[in-house]
Amino acid sequence: MAKTEDKLQQYEKRLRQREKELEQALASTVEQALSSSVDDTQDVADLAVAGYQKEMLFSQGTARNKQLRLVRQALHRIAVGTFGDCVHCDRAIGPKRVEALPWTPYCIECQERIENGEIQPTASVA
Numbered sequence: 001m002a003k004t005e006d007k008l009q010q011y012e013k014r015l016r017q018r019e020k021e022l023e024q025a026l027a028s029t030v031e032q033a034l035s036s037s038v039d040d041t042q043d044v045a046d047l048a049v050a051g052y053q054k055e056m057l058f059s060q061g062t063a064r065n066k067q068l069r070l071v072r073q074a075l076h077r078i079a080v081g082t083f084g085d086c087v088h089c090d091r092a093i094g095p096k097r098v099e100a101l102p103w104t105p106y107c108i109e110c111q112e113r114i115e116n117g118e119i120q121p122t123a124s125v126a
């Protein structure tokens with residue numbers, strides 16, 4: 001029991017660290033997007049590049065937002081004692097998978113089935 005709790009604390013620490021990193025990365029992405037938006041010396045080619053960069057920043061931001069949500073949900077699962085269980089099938093997620101991706105809500109089987117479109121992601125996670 002004590003050992004399990006140690007492990008959970010380690011995951012919680014890693015998740016909190018990740019949460020902070022993502023928050024900082026998101027903040028700087030927003031800053032970059034804002035600072036690259038207004039520049040009246042740009043010609044058409046520059047504008048195209050700026051548009052592309054903005055799009056890239058936006059999609060990076062979206063991916064980070066999504067991960068930040070996963071990290072926060074994982075922290076919530078630690079708090080309520082369901083961390084390490086697949087939110088879809090309730091089976092334990094493989095220890096190696098949890099180790100590599102502590103924020104993952106799904107076991108590998110469910111993850112694959114979601115990617116194949118066989119099952120819908122659980123509403124509370126989407």
Ligand SMILES: [Zn+2]
Binds near residue numbers: 089
């Ligand atoms: Zn599962």
